Structures are given as C-alpha cells and as structure tokens.
Amino acid sequence: MDTGTPAAADTNKQPRTERGRRTLRKLLDAAAVEFGERGFHDASISGITARAGTALGSFYTYFDSKEAIFQALVRDMSEAVKVAAREALAEPASALERERAALTAFLRFAAEHKEVYRIIDEAEFVDPESYRQHYETTGARILDRLREGARKGELRADLEEAHAWAIMGMNVFLGLRYAVWGEGDLPAERVAAIAGDLLAKGIAVDR
Amino acid sequence: MDTGTPAAADTNKQPRTERGRRTLRKLLDAAAVEFGERGFHDASISGITARAGTALGSFYTYFDSKEAIFQALVRDMSEAVKVAAREALAEPASALERERAALTAFLRFAAEHKEVYRIIDEAEFVDPESYRQHYETTGARILDRLREGARKGELRADLEEAHAWAIMGMNVFLGLRYAVWGEGDLPAERVAAIAGDLLAKGIAVDR
C-alpha cells in the first residue's frame, strides 16, 4: 500500500535523509502485511522489522509504539480507499450510476486489498478515533454526492445524513460478504447492480 | 445481559450444583462488563474474577480460556439480539413494516446494550467463526422475511441474499451512528422511518 504521502509521518519522526525515507516506507509496507495477516495483537514489532529487513531498534527511529504505526497505517489506508473511489468517479454520470460505480470500485479494492478491510475494521478497537474519522469522512463524501444528485433533480430533495450512512453500511457489508469472504460467490458488478437497483426503486413491488 | 440459557456453556464445564450455577452466571456478567469496557485484549481474567467477586482460580472451573468465555458471551449476545428482534416482530404487519419494526428494536437494543455491539464486533478478530455465524444467521433471517414478503406479494419476487446483506449493513451502520455513537442525534423511530422509506421507494425522485 504505497499511497505516496504517508499521512502517518505527521505524528511521528520524519526522516531527514533519503535512506531514512526508504526505511520508513519499508516499515509501513511490512506493517500492512503483518497486521493484515495476524491482527493487531498477534502482530509484533519484531515481526514487522523482520519483514522489513531492518533491525528491531530501527522501528523506534520512526514510530513511538505499535499503536503509532497502526494509526499511521489506518490513515494511509483510509486515504487509499478514498483515492480508489475518487478515481472510479472521474467520469461524469448520473447520481445513481455514480453510487453504483463507487460500490463496484470499493468491492474490487476490497477484494484486492483484504488486509485494508481488516485493518480499518480493527481500528475500532485499537484506534477508535481514526476509525470514527474514517467513517465520518466517508459518510460525509457520500452525503455530498447525494446532495449534488438532488440539486440536479436526479435524487429526492429530502436526503440526509442517515441516508448516507445507510448506503455506506450497505456497501461495507456487501464488501464483507462478497469481496472479503465470498469472492466469487457473486461478481462485483452483479452485487453493485443489486444495490443500485435497491437505491433506485426500493424493494417493494412496482407500483 | 442475562438471557436465561447460556448457549455458551455448552462448550465449557457445566456446573453441577446451584452454587456453581450462580458462580458461572456471575462470571459471564462480569465478563460482559469487562470486555465491553476494555476490549478483549485489555480485559484480564483477574479483572473478570475481581468484578465477579470470585477467586482467580475459580475461572478455570468454568471456562477453559479467555477465548472460551468470550465465545460463550458472543453466542449469548447473538442470541439476545435475535430474541429482541423476534419480540418486536410478534404482531403481524406488512413486510415493510416488519423491517422497520426490526430496525427500531435493534436501535433500541443497541442503545441499551452498547457493550453487546462492541463485543460482537470484536469477535471479528477474536473469534471469527462466531462473528461469521452471527451475521450469516442474521442475514438468513432477514432473507426469510423478504421471501415471506415476496410470497405475500408485498415485496418484489427477485430479492436474494445480497438484498438481505444490504439491509443488514444499513441497519448495523445506522446502529453504530445513531445508537452507539450519537444517541440523541436522531430518535430510533426517525432513523427507522428513513430506512423504511428507502426500502420502500429507493432514493430516486418519484417517478
């Protein structure tokens, strides 16, 4: 997971040399694998440095603690998810199509980066602040899109935050079920089509 | 959280005396508080026994490990959530109304028992099997209701598992946002009305 600008570095010690920058990057990448595979508590600093190929002590040159690198990682990943969604939304389309495209992108990203799903979820227990921030930001972005759609007359005018959270929950659980657990059960497009359809007309019989 | 029949005890040592039954109950109740407050990893057996007012060693008379009591608890709670929903669905109503009632009940339950929410969620990392089981069971129940609604001609005939998971995700995230975090931001009825409305007609402008 290299997203270019490590959001994490803010809270931690910034390397001053190129060599330092490389070591920091290696640590973050190794941590993503370690946390993804073993979870926060079973992961160990020495596991991270072993994967990164650095000495144990070098970890503390860049991070104060296991929590600190985890937080750095969550913020990195939250950013990466956002970026992936933004790219999927590059081309203009109707509001409903945009939601469908966003879900497709998310499902693909989740299938590709199952560790991201796991790490962000585990943040609920390890770094609640980041967890909350991630979902509040994501929810706010969805709400923005809904309002944009309403402005264009494509969506109802009374949509509010709860609608955004409902959509986000849908997406996340469909990601859990079909991208993380049951990859192959149903292709991303199909899942996104079902959800898109639900958003378009609801589930009641056609009136 | 006393749900009467500890489903969990199955996997553990059954008390033979009345005194033993009381101790077991005290341990489970104490564990719910300890895990709810501190999370699985920060929780300690000695914290549990201290809250339960028993000796440290007594814990192992009833449970094989920290994981074992956690699992017992998760299954207890999964059961409790199911029971709460079932009660809310006692009276006959239209399919859409049933979903709304189920969400209202869930939101109320979650606000009342925030620790349940946390413990079940943490199971994703501590006891993935129980976690999965909880959501698969819950999803299956929702799907049952959807099919029932379809049979009665109230809901569309093409609803499938993905619809159930979409609804479940909606519910869970609305619970997180409005019951666990933002109790008071929006009353349960209002949240459930919004979600019900979404299910009824989607979010597009009225055709």
Place this chain on the structure above:
Amino acid sequence: MDTGTPAAADTNKQPRTERGRRTLRKLLDAAAVEFGERGFHDASISGITARAGTALGSFYTYFDSKEAIFQALVRDMSEAVKVAAREALAEPASALERERAALTAFLRFAAEHKEVYRIIDEAEFVDPESYRQHYETTGARILDRLREGARKGELRADLEEAHAWAIMGMNVFLGLRYAVWGEGDLPAERVAAIAGDLLAKGIAVDR
C-alpha cells in the same frame, strides 16, 4: 536483614498465606544482596528472583517494580539502623557517653552490613523521599538526645538542629572511612573515642 516487620509491605501486596509470607521474605533478603553487590541499576529483577529461588513472575506478586522493592528495603534498613542504635543506648549513661556508644554501634553495624550503607546512600538517587526521611528521622533522634543531655545539665543549652546534623555527618563519614572502606585501619572504639573527644572539648588547645 530480617527486621521482623517489613515496613515495605505497606506499599505493596500483602501475602495472605504463610507460603506467601515466606516468598516475600526470600525476595527481600535476595534483593538486599543483589542491590548491595551490584547497585540499583545493575541489579535486575531476574537476579533477585534467581537468588531467591523463585520464578521471575513471582516478584510481581509482591512488588510493583524494582523501585518498589528498593523502597521497601530502604525503609526496612533505616528501621534496622535505628534498632541497632537503640539497643546500644539501652543502658543509662552520660550524654557524651551515649553519643560515643551510638557511634560505636553504628560503626560495628556498618562494618557488618556494608550493603546497608550502600543501599541507603544510593536511595539519594533512586528514592530521594526515603533517603531524606531516613536522615531527617535520624537527625531528629540525635537532637532529642542532645536536648535530653542539656536538660540534665550535661550539655550546653543552646544546642540545635545544626548540631545534630553536624554530629550525624561526622558519624556517617567516619563510618564510610573506617567501617566501609578501611575496616582495620582503626578499630571502632578508637574512632568513637576520637569523635567523642571532639564533641567533649573541641579541637582547640586546652584553655
């Protein structure tokens, strides 16, 4: 150094069984040796438990930290020094003779228990509060004796705290020089006689 009532136990966990009391005692005795030989910083918990013949973890059943057992020890020893002095002062004697007897006792005790000298001294850096308390208490006891001597007309009436500290400093340094470092250079009685003579008449030529 077994002084009967471990003053230390106050701040730490009290054993509830006889077995526990034995373990605690073994730890304190082992710590006295370990700290005496290696000093606070070079001493290690595992060194203490190895000497005590207990498991590493058992240490933490009774003490919260290395600092905690050190403090316990310092207070134990401060008490032991007091007791040794008190015994030497049991029989009635003139005020000057009492001071001489006290110094003799102290020198003997210090020669016998060099580790006590070291540990109390190191408290200046490890546990300043105990260090201060030790010397303030000791100084106060000396002052009491001086006042008693003044009341009986044996000593000058204008003696004050500074006199007590001067005497205490004399004693401590003579202990360092002749009991701890140079045992054998000069016997305790001879050192005490010199100091006693100084107190009796000063160092100026006889008027």
Place this chain on the structure above:
Amino acid sequence: MDTGTPAAADTNKQPRTERGRRTLRKLLDAAAVEFGERGFHDASISGITARAGTALGSFYTYFDSKEAIFQALVRDMSEAVKVAAREALAEPASALERERAALTAFLRFAAEHKEVYRIIDEAEFVDPESYRQHYETTGARILDRLREGARKGELRADLEEAHAWAIMGMNVFLGLRYAVWGEGDLPAERVAAIAGDLLAKGIAVDR
C-alpha cells in the same frame, strides 16, 4: 561550571581545532545540566547532545562513553570545589577561623551549584574511584590545615586523619541540610558559626 582547564579531557580525545574546543566545552556544560537534573542513569547521551546543540554522533568524537564524560565532569567539579575553598582561605587567619571560612565558602558554593553536590555524590555508584579520590584529597587538605594549626600552637597536637574526616562529614551534611535542601532555613554564616563553635569548644557545658 567552567573551570578553565578541563581536567577530564586528559582521558579523552583532545580537540585539535578551536571549533573542536568549543564543542567539547558545550558537551561538558550540557552534561553537567543533564546529569544534575536527571541523574546518571536517567540522563542520556542524546539528552546531552540535544542540550549542547550537536549531533548525537559528535559525542563520541570527544568521549569514549557515558562513564567517561561523567568521570571528566566529576574531576572538573572536584577541582572546582577545591578552587572555591582555596580562594576562601587566601587571607591569613587563625586555624579555627580558617575552618569556619572554608565551611562558609563550601555552603555558598553548594547552594550556588547544587548539581555539583549531586554529581559528586552519585559518583559513589558510577565512578567509585573518583568519588574516593575526591574525599581522600579533600580529607588530606583538611588534615594539612589541622597540622598547620597544631604547629602554630592553635590546635591540639594529637589531631589525626579521623579528625579531618569528622570535620569533612560535618561540613558535607551541613551542606546537604542547609545549602542543598534547606536553603534559607539558616544562613551560611550562622551554620558555619555553629560548626566553628563546636570545633572550638565541643558541646559539653563549659567547664
């Protein structure tokens, strides 16, 4: 604490340039503050270089180890104490007055440089050789003065090393009590007067 010629540098690497001399001086000054504030073990090389405003690695250009700079410092300070005393003894006076002047000077110096007191004392545990040397040298200087006084007929002829150590102990403890801890409780002159009086006549009632 700049005493001009760092006695310590002898054992370490001598700077060859003016710039090097400045860096060395900065390190010693920083170390005095760091050791004085945090004690030897809590002090860190990086703390010293941070205060000195140099890079961590530069430390090893001038000193071989943490112990080495500590030793350098102790010898610097031992020298500084000696110098302070010598200055106070510049003018001719009676033997008793000289001792009083020496104590006054010491008390003033100690109040002014509390860190010196602490660092020299801690040497007992960090660099016992320097500690011993400091007190043996100091004791020898006092004994010299006592003998000089005896030669002039002002002091008794039978004064020996133990008298010098008794006086030194008095001085040190009065310094601890009234200069380091209780600055203000009693002015230096008053303390020195009491001690001088004790030396002059002892503490017994006037014969």
Place this chain on the structure above:
DNA sequence: AATGAATGAGTTTTCATTCAT
C-alpha cells in the same frame, strides 16, 4: 468447588554505541 500463589514465555521498549555519508 474455591482459593490465591507460582510460573515463565513472550513482548515492548530503551539507548549506548557504531557506521555510512
């Protein structure tokens, strides 16, 4: 069954010292 002491593997963290630039 209950009690509470004993165990020791396992992890994080520190920091003096070395090294590459």
Place this chain on the structure above:
DNA sequence: GATGAATGAAAACTCATTCAT
C-alpha cells in the same frame, strides 16, 4: 569533524494458565 540513521543486547513487566492447599 559533523551528522543522524542503524544496530541489537538487555530488562522490565504482563498475565493466561497451572498447581498446591
């Protein structure tokens, strides 16, 4: 000489689990 990153040995401490009573 100066810089700052890298190293890794060493220790404190935790706590689930076992055991003796």
